[in-house]
Amino acid sequence: MINKYCNNTFFFAIIIVVIMMEYKITTRNEMETIEIAQNFESEKFPNMIICLNGELGSGKTIFTKGIAQALGINETITSPTFTIIKEYNGELPLYHMDVYRLDGNTDGVGIEEYFTKGGVVIIEWADTIKDILPSERLDIKFKIVDENKRVLVLVPHGKIYEDLCEAVL
Ligand SMILES: Nc1ncnc2c1ncn2[C@@H]1O[C@H](COP(=O)(O)OP(=O)(O)OP(=O)(O)O)[C@@H](O)[C@H]1O
Ligand SMILES: [Mg+2]
Numbered sequence: 464m465i466n467k468y469c470n471n472t473f474f475f476a477i478i479i480v481v482i483m484m485e486y487k488i489t490t491r492n493e494m495e496t497i498e499i500a501q502n503f504e505s506e507k508f509p510n511m512i513i514c515l516n517g518e519l520g521s522g523k524t525i526f527t528k529g530i531a532q533a534l535g536i537n538e539t540i541t542s543p544t545f546t547i548i549k550e551y552n553g554e555l556p557l558y559h560m561d562v563y564r565l566d567g568n569t570d571g572v573g574i575e576e577y578f579t580k581g582g583v584v585i586i587e588w589a590d591t592i593k594d595i596l597p598s599e600r601l602d603i604k605f606k607i608v609d610e611n612k613r614v615l616v617l618v619p620h621g622k623i624y625e626d627l628c629e630a631v632l
Contacts, residue, residue, distance in 0.1 A: 484625060486617040486632045489608070493525045496613060500529025502631045506554040508623075509581040512597055514589030517605030522613045523587045526603070527559055530585055542587065547572060556582035563588040569595055599623065 490496040505511050513530070515523040528540045534553030543549035543561045551557040558577045565572065569592050577584050578597050589596060599621030606614040617632070619625045 488615045490613050492611050496522050496525050497529035500526045501533045505583045511583045512600040513585045514602045515587045516590045521605035521607050558584045561587040562592050567591050
């Protein structure tokens with residue numbers, strides 16, 4: 464049986480190519496990163512989920528500031544490292560999470576409950592809790608180029624987020 468296959472002159476390879484849409488944006492200062500975030504008009508998208516990744520100081524919280532401003536939130540936005548989840552009241556509620564300290568252990572934290580609460584969910588270090596993330600979401604990876612330059616790589620998952628990226632970028 465094995466011989467039969469090994470003697471075949473032709474090998475048939477099935478290559479499944481998953482084409483993932485990806486958008487790259489370079490920002491030259493923190494204001495430009497804030498403006499990109501504002502362009503998403505998150506105030507119009509209850510249950511929007513934005514997952515941020517990238518090294519320390521790459522701009523995840525600065526981006527969140529832009530989202531907060533679009534929601535009409537005037538409070539200062541800081542990384543919620545010690546509280547894991549911070550809630551802000553705006554046109555829609557903003558649920559700002561920094562899951563770095565969870566080290567992947569989400570048991571009992573109740574993160575999933577926030578995905579369908581009608582607010583905007585933004586998660587710093589989201590890759591560390593990949594298993595519980597909804598399949599439809601916007602992933603953004605931040606890369607530090609130099610002191611003031613950042614590359615944002617946006618990967619939409621799901622039609623809503625694909626359309627959003629097309630409209631905004
Ligand atoms: N183009 C840029 N976009 C965003 N931030 C920038 C940019 N250029 C410089 N910065 C600076 O980089 C820093 C980004 O800090 P921020 O708190 O957003 O990082 P972070 O990714 O949230 O880090 P952490 O993982 O520690 O929470 C700020 O001091 C900001 O002023
Ligand atoms: Mg941060």
